[in-house]
Amino acid sequence: MNILNALQAALPANAFRDTSGYLQEPRGRWQGQAAAVVAPETVDEVAAVLRLASDTATPIVPYGGGTGLVGGQLLPDGPAPILLSLERMRAIRAMDAQAGTMVVEAGAILADIHAAAEAEGWVFPLTLASQGSARIGGLLATNAGGVNVIRYGNTRDLVLGIEAVLADGTIVNTLSPLRKNNMGYDLRHLLIGSEGTLGVITAASLRLHPMPAQTGAALLVVPSPEAALDLLRLAQAEIGEGVSAFELIGKMGFDFLAEVGPDVRVPFDPAPEWCCLIDLGLSHGDPATALEALFAKAHGAGLASDGVIAQSDADRRDLWAIRENIPEANRRIGSISSHDISVPVGAIPHFIAEAPGRLAQINTFRINCFGHMGDGNLHYNVFPIPGHSRSDHESERAAIKACVHDLTHELGGSISAEHGIGRLKVEDLERYGDPGKLAAMRAIKAALDPKNILNPGAVLRG
Structure with a gap:
């Protein structure tokens, strides 16, 4: 044929x-x-x-x-x-504004899902820089994270059911919006995060959350990653579940924005060595007032020396523009090796302190470390020094990656926090993954895709 x-x-x-x-x-x-x-x-x-x-x-x-x-x-x-x-399968098939659920097809763009939920007074809290082009099927396939994991969880925590097609063409429909359903194996969680290697997700029943009555943000200067971790604990103690995001930003991110753009308004001059972007969503009370009280306590405890608190939605967008444009600045500089890693939250300061010395044994680099401190996910990216390009260090890429990933593994972390394994990290999964889990994964792959036609070579060696 x-x-x-x-x-x-x-x-x-x-x-x-x-x-x-x-x-x-x-x-x-x-x-x-x-x-x-x-x-x-x-x-x-x-x-x-x-x-x-x-x-x-x-x-x-x-x-x-x-x-x-x-x-x-x-x-x-x-x-x-x-x-x-899946680009033509973009329909929002159903919206239940009473139950807070939505059934969407896999090609729906994340920003469009946001708009549809908000029109009914709900939020779909998965948020990331590429939301204007990322489609929900790909986000499900990789179990994407984003900035709101600390409050709402990963993508799999926002999905109640899926529709998918298996390798032989069998359609699996578990789109039920039920919160409690123990009828056998949960294929939803098997297929989410499988990167298209076990089936093609074609639709999903999404769990929405109430829209916060008020939102706010602050960018607070901290003396160190250790202080940032203490500030996170203080914020959670003072504000509780109202903390939607807690991002760590290093000075190199500001330097890159100043060097190559995009042009964003940075409220500090000079740029601080470390700062934290805190985002709130509250049902009651004023976020700016809550953040002012948080800063006062943090300043008194030596955890924050300066800060900017958004007084309007426009101010909040400006603060987030800094964080959201750092990946684009990274792209313009051109990284030698980029790492999407996670470590236990308490180990973040040790990782940040230890990694530069190990990398210095390879060569001299610039490091842009930023990410989702609230859930332990760091984007730890290594760049050439001025006057050099990433091509000058091509022979060192493998050593750089191994250096970062070895330390991550030593600390009980993951070499793939939210971007998936794809083809880039197949060898890393084999090196750092649990042997028993890998054996089970291969057995599942062989059972559901015996001819190995679904995304061969991704996640598992083909």
């Missing part, structure tokens, strides 16, 4: 796409290939594609918004796959 002819017979003409624009990941490190790019509009069309792929043993690479950073959306070698884009 000729798979391309069979696809053309099974799908309408408008389901086919030109391959350009689908075959390179955002950092330019991976170049993919595709025999064809298809964009089904219904779950039945997705099932038809997978049945044909199963019959012909043709690889399938699911594709969301293309924003992944570990190469999971690309297949650079081997037989050319069918790239299956």
Whole structure:
């Protein structure tokens, strides 16, 4: 059977796409290939594609918004796959404003989901820099984190049910919005985070949360990561669950913004060595007043020396613009090696203190360390010094990554906090992952995808 002819017979003409624009990941490190790019509009069309792929043993690479950073959306070698884009499955199928649930298709863009929830007085709290282009199917496939994990959990904590298509074309529908449902194995949590290697998620029933009556933010200067950790504990003690996000930002992030942009308003001159961006969502009370009281206690305890507290929504957006534009500044500088790691929250200060000395044994670098301090997730990125480019250090990339990941593992952390394994970290998973868990993963993969057609080479070595 000729798979391309069979696809053309099974799908309408408008389901086919030109391959350009689908075959390179955002950092330019991976170049993919595709025999064809298809964009089904219904779950039945997705099932038809997978049945044909199963019959012909043709690889399938699911594709969301293309924003992944570990190469999971690309297949650079081997037989050319069918790239299956969910971009046409963007519908919001149902909204229950009483129960606070929403059923969305996998191609729905995260920002559109936010808008639909807010129109009904709810929030879908998964928030990240790429929300204007990231699609919910890809976010489910990687179990994305974002800035609000400290309060609302990861993506899997926001999903009540899913619809998916397995490797042989079988449709699995567990979209029920029930909060309690113990009818057998929970395939939802098996497929979320599997990066398209066990099935293609086509829709999800999402859990919404009440919209806070008031929101606010503050950027507080702290003397050290140890003080930042103490400030986090103080904020949680004083404000409780109203703390929605707690971000750690190092001086190098401000330096990069000043060096290459984007142009954002930085309220400190000179830029501090460390600061924390705290975001609040309160049902009662004024966030600015709560943050002022927090700063007073933190200042008295030596945990904060300066700060800016948002007095309006515009001020809050300006503070968040600093944090959200640091990844773009990183991209413009060009990292040698970028790391999405997590360690136990209490180990963050030790990690930050220890890693530079170990890296200095390799060469002299600039380090931009920032991230979600509230949940232990750091983006620890290594850059060349001025006058050099990342290409000058290409031979050192493996050693840099091993240095960072070895320390992460020593501290009981994870070498993949929120971006997934993809193809970039397959060897790292084998090196640092628990052998028993890896054996179970391989057995599950073999059972659900015996022909290894679903995103082969991602997560597990093909």
